[in-house]
Amino acid sequence: MKIVTWNINGIRTFKNGIKKILDSFDADIICVQETKVTRDLLDEKTAIVDGYNSYFSFSRGRGGYSGVATYCKDTATPFLAEEGLTGLLANQGEAVGCYGDQVGLSSEELLALDNEGRAIITQHHFMGTDGPQKLIVINVYCPRADPDKPERKQYKLQFYQLLQCRAEAILSSGSHVIVLGDVNTSHRPIDHCNPDDVDNFEDNPGRKWLDHFLFETEENTEDGNTEDDLADISQNSASGGKFVDSFRHFHPKRSNAFTCWSTLTGARQTNYGTRIDYIFSDRSLVETAFIGVDIMPEVEGSDHCPVWAQLSCTLQSSPKCPHLCTRHMPEFIGKQQKLSRFLVKVPEKQSVSKGSVESLPGSQDAGEIWENLNPVVLGNSVVKKRPTVREADTNGHKAKRSKQTKTESNAKGSLLAFFKPKQTLLIPSGGNLALKQAESSQDGVGSESDTRSCPSDAQKETNLSKVTAMENEVEGESTSIDKSKDCKKGPCTGFWKTVLHGPPQPPLCKSHNEPCVLRTVKKAGPNLGRQFFVCARPQGHASNPQARCNFFAWVEKGK
Template structure:
């Protein structure tokens, strides 16, 4: 089974840049997107009859938002960490027979770190939520986690240390999550692969020179680690300042 995750930075714009074609080329069973930046009724998405669509819209217009497009019907769908309590539309959870799928758009601490305290508190709640799910059945987590985990995950580690997305607090929370029983699938397969990034600044020439960050992930419960077949980064795919990431699992 193949899953894809992509922060599209505005789905309507990304559709105009080839999103639907990419979905079909990917041959994914499930596609998760973050930063849809739209409200209900603002898009007609021609993915075909095979896909069921689930949306978590932010209350604020043109902001945040997540969605899941799946060829497999879920047993249940949950919006937010608690029942429908997420006004920024950051989390969607689909329950399948063998696992939970959680797609997430983690809050940004902001350039001036004015939202760092909120981010840290949110991370603790999110980790608790995932641990509770994992007690029931294994979990697949994907999305824009808004943090470069290690020095290898960012082009200029020394120059960015302490900046939003690379603070000790954010990296610490990421490592707490992994320490709670989750696996970074890309690093599980490719522990030493450098220059593997998923986000680039819009400044001229930055993406062409691959001056990027790896902030988009697939994580899985440790009990799913033996099922990991491949974890990919489609850095060549344009349409957003992020690129798609993928995970292939061998599930019965």
């Protein structure tokens, strides 16, 4: 069994669907975070992938934000699937259960924690050494603590508390548990590119929570903790360290093993990042079933990279997909009618009989829809239109149709006619005035009612001669105007160059002697909107000569 987690930073970035990237992992379970898609924007090629069944959790209060999804191969179909950690979003009869003690959180706080689409839980079965076993996979996207929003810090800690409560409750029921995803906290200094630059690194609340949530192996004792320290942590923590960081279990000393980099500074080029994407598992499963765990920094397409784990067990497939599966959504099984059904062309072989006409959506019967979609010709036969009000008088006789009636019937015959550009006569520059006057003159004739007569041939010739004379007159004027524009082109260009200076010339950074890049302050404060120059190279450690130097210069106002 192979399992993968990856923060994809937007699932709609995969223009041709996600199947290609899923197949490249060759994994049984692929968990993705930060899908940034809501249900109304989820397309079929992303939700229904051949060979996989998928489970989505969407943000309910904000579009293009958060969201997680779990893709399982059809050979590893889960037996149960549940959205969220609180149980408030679970379907009756198909919930995984085991919610633990949630007394510390109010009902409003619980609902808010599940409202951003940050968790999907799937239940799997496999045959272990002691017989049939259950495996619960919790796919999470933990919140980020925004320093400008203190309430988000509290939200993040509450989410951690809820996640630990649920994971430990499931583990206590006898199931194995894997918690994986973007946790948004680097645990140890070895997991951060520059821990010395972070104030109170060890005192960070997220790192303290990880200390309580994770069990420290003997290999990690040399990384700053003694055995006495570990004993104190285990004794004082509520969980007793019941889960293991599987990557550090296999690679306790590997440095520069990062999974996230800043795209704004190009930090991935210098590997100046953090490790915040994890695969946590209960200790028993890691020791008996895990074969290997590693990161995949070579996979691009996001500001994060995937993390994979290989297990020796083989998952059993459920005979049917859980109710949460996207295959059961009405919009993907044909139960919900789409707007496109009313815009497609009706097959020509279909015939409409007057005796079996049924009412259709939009207050149109079958004959009307047939007529609208095929207004004039079908094959070699001409379809007759129903007579309009102007075509029949009160005695039932057909009245004489005007030019306007013919034009209207042709325009309203097809819905697509309203989206086609209006065809106009193209004449030389400056002739627009003549064209408009000619059109208004002709419209005055063409818009006559049926009781008024059409213009005579003599009137048509008179109108045509007037239009020709006006075109010639305006064409002569446009030529003189164009010449005057050419004369003034040079002076105008010079004037605007003196007024608009354009961006300032970039200086050369002192370390590399290369042109700098222009940046703008976007953070709220006294310098908001000010521009400055910095070295154009990607961000990196100060000891890396290929990284950005410390050059900085404000752009003076008026330059």
